[in-house]
Amino acid sequence: MSNLSFENLILDLNQNMLAKDSERIPMLKRVLKRMGNPDQTFKIIHLAGTNGKGSTGFMLKEILQNAGYKVGYFSSPALLDIREQIQIQSQIIPKKSFVKLYQEIVSLLPSDIKPRDISIFEWFVLIMLQYFAENNVEWAVIEAGLGGEKDATNIIAPPIITIFTHIDIDHVKILGHSIKEIALNKAGIIKRNTNVFIAPNQHNSALKVLLDISRENDVKSINEVKLEILDVKKVSLFDNIVSIDAKNFSLKNIKFVLNGTFQIDNLATVLTVYDWFFEKHVVQTTQPLVKMMSEINIPGRFQAISQDPLIILDGAHNVDATKRLIETIRLMKPNAKLFFVLGFLKDKNYVKMAKLYNEAATKIITVQPDNPERTLDQSTLNALFKDKWLGSYSNAKQAVSAMEKVVNKNDLIVVSGSFYLVKEMGAALNEET
Numbered sequence: 049m050s051n052l053s054f055e056n057l058i059l060d061l062n063q064n065m066l067a068k069d070s071e072r073i074p075m076l077k078r079v080l081k082r083m084g085n086p087d088q089t090f091k092i093i094h095l096a097g098t099n100g101k102g103s104t105g106f107m108l109k110e111i112l113q114n115a116g117y118k119v120g121y122f123s124s125p126a127l128l129d130i131r132e133q134i135q136i137q138s139q140i141i142p143k144k145s146f147v148k149l150y151q152e153i154v155s156l157l158p159s160d161i162k163p164r165d166i167s168i169f170e171w172f173v174l175i176m177l178q179y180f181a182e183n184n185v186e187w188a189v190i191e192a193g194l195g196g197e198k199d200a201t202n203i204i205a206p207p208i209i210t211i212f213t214h215i216d217i218d219h220v221k222i223l224g225h226s227i228k229e230i231a232l233n234k235a236g237i238i239k240r241n242t243n244v245f246i247a248p249n250q251h252n253s254a255l256k257v258l259l260d261i262s263r264e265n266d267v268k269s270i271n272e273v274k275l276e277i278l279d280v281k282k283v284s285l286f287d288n289i290v291s292i293d294a295k296n297f298s299l300k301n302i303k304f305v306l307n308g309t310f311q312i313d314n315l316a317t318v319l320t321v322y323d324w325f326f327e328k329h330v331v332q333t334t335q336p337l338v339k340m341m342s343e344i345n346i347p348g349r350f351q352a353i354s355q356d357p358l359i360i361l362d363g364a365h366n367v368d369a370t371k372r373l374i375e376t377i378r379l380m381k382p383n384a385k386l387f388f389v390l391g392f393l394k395d396k397n398y399v400k401m402a403k404l405y406n407e408a409a410t411k412i413i414t415v416q417p418d419n420p421e422r423t424l425d426q427s428t429l430n431a432l433f434k435d436k437w438l439g440s441y442s443n444a445k446q447a448v449s450a451m452e453k454v455v456n457k458n459d460l461i462v463v464s465g466s467f468y469l470v471k472e473m474g475a476a477l478n479e480e481t
């Protein structure tokens with residue numbers, strides 16, 4: 049065991065998705081107790097939602113770091129290295145630290161729990177909590193992986209802040225077939241005495257669930273985010289200019305460099321949390337916020353990787369995210385012809401996603417995402433696009449190279465449909481640099 053490598057450990061871990069099993073949380077809490085409840089040594093922001101939690105969590109992580117706090121960050125999926133899921137001060141966990149903590153936790157497991165009884169995602173959660181505690185983080189921004197109630201991150205003690213980003217249809221076999229059912233699952237992270245923040249533009253059924261369960265759990269405060277907190281002065285492909293009018297601070301004509309109409313919703317949520325930070329003296333000035341807004345760069349979220357031709361990577365992986373991606377492109381490049389490189393997972397609503405892309409696209413090239421167990425088979429994928437289909441390739445880099453040969457200067461290439469496809473393209477770019 050002492051010579052165990054990180055790579056061999058990852059291969060040996062239980063790779064199953066167990067987020068539907070109601071017995072997981074009680075089992076993991078037993079393990080956490082044997083570990084000494086490391087989650088109780090730092091302040092936590094816990095996020096759940098269908099879309100937007102990655103961007104919202106990333107922005108809050110950056111703000112707290114800018115304010116001088118030592119910050120742990122847990123998110124998924126990773127784009128280039130699986131260890132990206134666990135970070136302190138934007139630095140990923142070292143391989144040796146991961147293996148060491150794994151071995152320490154194994155030695156603490158109750159006699160009836162074996163290492164392979166715990167899934168890979170659950171191991172990442174346990175190791176993350178211990179890693180944050182041992183390194184004395186002050187704040188931890190923790191994103192739920194799938195759903196909420198039965199997600200492994202829900203073993204944590206009541207967080208200071210609980211955030212719900214936009215809730216929509218996704219993972220229906222696990223979370224439910226209606227907005228209400230999915231909201232009920234995600235609302236399962238609400239704990240007594242937390243402060244709940246609810247992103248704007250929620251479906252009425254989701255909002256009612258979140259409000260009802262918050263009240264039932266006697267939370268300290270319920271904060272419904274209002275878009276009126278900001279005024280968008282200018283929208284362009286590479287930055288926005290906004291003014292902010294919050295209860296405790298205001299700013300005029302500030303640059304916000306994240307692209308996408310959906311990022312305005314996420315920013316409004318972050319601003320509402322920042323207003324709360326001001327009220328509770330977590331921050332004293334607007335500098336940490338302004339710095340984040342002007343410098344933030346989130347890989348795989350409307351990320352421009354080339355200017356000539358313009359190529360965008362975006363991890364839109366469900367119907368709601370697809371709608372928002374196309375809406376953003378149409379707003380920012382209304383006259384551009386759109387060329388898509390797409391791949392879907394078979395457990396997504398790929399038929400509706402394909403319909404949206406068909407309506408918007410000039411031509412489409414298909415690639416199977418690099419997830420053999422979940423990828424949609426090539427023949428089904430190709431058939432979705434009929435006369436728009438230009439061909440299929442074995443990887444994203446080849447597909448983009450082929451698409452570059454058929455587009456003109458003012459056209460736009462978009463790689464999307466699955467985070468795994470975006471991850472693959474990002475890895476290829478990383479190899480070139």
